[in-house]
Amino acid sequence: MLFYTPNRMTRPIRLSEKTRQFAYDSLNHKYGIETREHNAVSLDEIDIEIYQKMSPLMRYDTAIFQIVSKAPLRICDGERISGAATLGLAIDHRVPATYGGVKIFSSVSHLTVDFETVVKKGINHIRKEAEISLEKHRGTEKEDFLKSCLHCLNCFDIWHKRYLDALADRPEYRANYENLKRVPMEPAASFYEAVQSIWFTFAFLRLCGNWPGIGRIDCLLGEYLKNDLQKGIVTLDEAREILAHFFIKGCEWVAGGDYVSGDAQHYQNILLGGIDENGCDVTNEVTYLVLDILEELGISDFPTSVRLNQNTDEKLLRRVAEVMRYGGGMLAVYNEDKVIEALQKDGYELSEARRFANDGCWEVQVPGKTFFMYLPFDSLHILQKNTLNGYEAGVDYPTFESLYQRYIADLKRAVEALVQVRVEKCNTRNEKGEWVWESLTPCTVISLFERGCIEKGCSYFEGGPIYNIISPHIGGLADTVNSLYAIKKLVFEEQRLTLPEFMRVLKNDWEGEEPLRQYVLTHYSYYGNDNEEVDRLAARLLDDFADICAELNGKCGYRFPAGVSTFGRQLEWIPQRASSPHGRKKGEILAGNSSPTPGTDREGATAIIRSYCNADLSRLTTGAALDLKLLPSAVEGEDGLSALMALMRGFVILGGFFMQLDVADVSVLRDAQEHPEDYQTLSVRVSGWNARFVTLSREWQNMIIEQTER
Amino acid sequence: MELTVTDIQRFCMHDGPGVRTTVFLKGCGMRCQWCHNPETQKGKPELLFYAQKCILCGACAAVCPNRVHTVEDGNHMLLRDKCKNCGACASVCPTKALEISGTKYSSEELLSIVERDRPFFGNAGGVTLSGGEPFLQKDGAIELLRLCRLHGLNTAVETCGYFDPDVLNAAVPYTNLFLWDIKDTDSARHQKYTGVPNEPILNNLERANRLGARIRLRCILVNGVNTDDIHYRRVAELANRLSNCEGVELIPYHAYGGSKATFLGRPDNGKNEWIPTANQLGTAKQILFDQGVKVL
DSSP states (O other): OOOOOSSSOOOOOOSOHHHHHHHHHHHTTSSSGGGGTTOOEEOTTSOHHHHHHSOHHHHHHHHHHHHHHHSOOOOOTTOSSOOOOOOHHHHTTBOSEEETTEEOOBOOEEEEOOHHHHHHHOHHHHHHHHHHHHHHHTTSTTHHHHHHHHHHHHHHHHHHHHHHHHHHTOGGGHHHHHHHHHTTTSOOOSHHHHHHHHHHHHHHHHHTTOEEEOEEHHHHHHHHHHHHHHHTSSOHHHHHHHHHHHHHHTTTTTTTOOOSBOTTOSOOOEEEOOBOTTSOBOOOHHHHHHHHHHHHHOOOSSOEEEEEOTTOOHHHHHHHHHHHTTOTTOEEEEEHHHHHHHHHHTTOOHHHHTTOEESSSSOEEOTTSEEEEEEEEEHHHHIIIIITGGGOTTOOOSSHHHHHHHHHHHHHHHHHHHHHHHHHHHEEEOTTSOEEEOOOSOOHHHHTTSTTHHHHTOOGGGTOSSEEEEEEEEEOHHHHHHHHHHHIIIIIISOSSOHHHHHHHHHTTTTTOHHHHHHHHHHSOOTTSOOHHHHHHHHHHHHHHHHHHHTTTTSSSOBOOOEEOOTTHHHHTGGGOOOBTTTBOTTOOOOOTTSOOTTOOOSOHHHHHHHHHHSOGGGOTTEEEEEEEEOGGGGOHHHHHHHHHHHHHHHHHTTOOEEEEEEOOHHHHHHHHHOGGGGTTOEEEOSSSEEEGGGBOHHHHHHHHHHHHO | OEEEEEEEEEEESSSSSSSEEEEEEOOOSOOOTTOSOGGGTSSSOEEEEOGGGOOOOOHHHHHOTTOOEEEETTEEEEOGGGOOOOOHHHHHOTTOOEEEEOEEEEHHHHHHHHHTTHHHHTTTOEEEEESSOGGGGHHHHHHHHHHHHHTTOEEEEEEOSOSOTTHHHHHGGGOSEEEEEOOOSOHHHHHHHHSSOSHHHHHHHHHHHHTTOOEEEEEEEOTTTTOSHHHHHHHHHHHHHSTTEEEEEEEEOOGGGTTHHHHTTSOOOOOGGGSOOHHHHHHHHHHHHHTTOOBO
16 A cells, blocks of 8 residues: 655554555545436426426525535545535536536635634524525525525525434444534534534535635644643644544545646635744644645645744745655745735735635635635737737837837737726626626525625625735736747847848748757856846736736726736637747747746756746735655655745745745656556645546646656 | 856756756866766856767868867868867857857846746745856855845855855855865875865865855765775865755766867867776765764
């Protein structure tokens, strides 16, 4: 029973043989295959005439009732906590219900819900709040939504009861039964109950099709464990076993999916460490237990990030480096100093900023209070198509500055258009011309766990949450910067050819111009090499982009903070991209997130981090991710640990935002392409998520290899 | 003060403690047959030619004032005897198949370059001067070490030990750690394989030790040359005699540096039979360990 490692190190063993077996079986698809046999519940029993008269909310409520009543229950051999999301359509990001064979509703992701209230106050507390709000809003248009809230809470009860009944029949699950009896309806009283409470609520949300993140699990559980250890109710080893079952059950969707971008992409991120709203370090025993579990089992389904700061304890940093060395991209790091600064700049109170988690991927948000959506776009395409007019004849600019200014104007138009389309989809204008929320897809289940929704009587999609964020995300950053830089050097400084001449070269995809292309590729030092000239250009572009986004605020109920990402879209953007001024031909895989263009970084990891940190990342509120791949040989031994720690320390000191360090070996990845059967559990960091490498499509695999080859 | 540099490598993990920026200085008094960095032997700039990068565009031939390059029939020929290392060809070569090894930097420029990675150095890391033999550019090297120490950077020097003994008085106070090569403890063999006897090196080592230098010995293991027990015992004696020695690093010879000689137009000096066996490495470790020496 071996859990994959990319190097010669073997993973330590701390968990019981039974738990390890459960992990091994789960990773190897023992559970979850059956989700495809019962993809969804059907509402076909409802007469078509009645169905057509039902409001979307009524249909939704009926679907949820059918789901909780009919979804198969799954109790895995030897599981310590219970509850499972067993309907296949949920894995496709849908509410698993159909009418006439047609899927009815989409579902919600990119958020971390309010597990704090669940664990500490219980579902019944939420029910009371909903009842109070319903009384307050009786007779208004909000009544229907609040009734739907109470209905969905009742549905949660039904499902809970079904599990209790099923467990009661099985004496070997007596402990599970006793533990599930009070939670999540009542506040958790012990560590074991708290873990079950979060898991069961998470499973319920996923059963209904949603993909929430978990958030700061050590914050949620730390006090419970501390108390239980003091009282002698639980030992550290016992607590590790219980928590391990949470992680093992979290890979229940591994087997059921049909994947392109990897099998573990269900936005179920976890955060560790960092400070609380009062500025105190939250790191506790749970933090270290999670790291133990990741290190031993290599489960990558909960992509985990650690919040670092200038004062991060050496002990934690070392432990993080130790776990990172096993690869699989299981751990990433935030520089919370920068993230908190960014959120404050965007208007959040300091205490609120300090509570940040992510959206289940890596975009930053205040958990349990935030509607979040990001709008990705390809900045390189705008340069090529608009500013340089598809390299058609007639493109000319007298100076580099005039070209740059034109590009920023084009960028502004593109971002505004993108936002306009999105906002119009969710909002309408009233007679006074103001934007008002319009009810969209019903999403009551998720709304129960987002503060603001019940109080206001508005769903997650209708402006219910306290913060409502639509974040434009610039993609293709490095390539746009490198393209601009190449034009600046070649045409305006060295004057090797005129801009119209250069446009002809690019229009012909560098055909017959190999020496010039090679010159541009090898003689210029691009983003990622700690070259101040090009890094300043990147910083300027990001500043201008952040300004464009800031100007969008105040016109409707959303805020529009900026971010940087591609999340692998560099693949789908290939067909729309022409050849690039920095020596790239049409069809090449270009840069991801805030990382350099593959093949251009020659100065090593520290130079990449310095280039990335050169911009004022505090203006990119929802995040800017740097992906760094290291060779297994580079992280071996004590030197390897020092290297990882040094990179993380430098990243924090220099003002980075988010960094995904992965350990991978190109030759291993290539071998895995040829012999997938030998690498079932080899996992890699894709972007905000991890994936078993063999479940990625060939194109995605090639992209990972390209990134690793740098 | 100017220094001639062949390379500056950042994020080095094996050139002293922690993360380091290593500056390779050009010029060495020894001519080790197995030399991994032959471009650092001569003090003057030299032209490197990477044939596999050449796209036969002929740009070099067009600009060379000395007619060093001929590109015809799919071949790029170099007449190195005529080359004055002016660098005209390298500046126009689109693929950097031609490159001048040996760039001049002032010590202040080098300081500002190594400063860049300070956030990554932590308590242990810093700057390493390597080469070549750094102390062949003694004034520049000492000035750079002094500047680095003045700015609170940890300094290490990778040395072959073959240099003017007077350097040490000035260098030791500015050097946190010497990584001191002991190629062979047998002087005749040393002469045969490196071109110089080992006595000046050992004398310098004693002298550095008397001046209070902190030293780590680095011993290359070359199969069939110095892989014998007597050598290991002598290394152990040496390590034990030094008053401030951290231990010994054993560096097995590897062949993949050999092809670098071809970039200078010389025959490949790599030999697979020089690679030591795992057993030889084990024996060396054991003997050093038995003599109470820490193997790093």
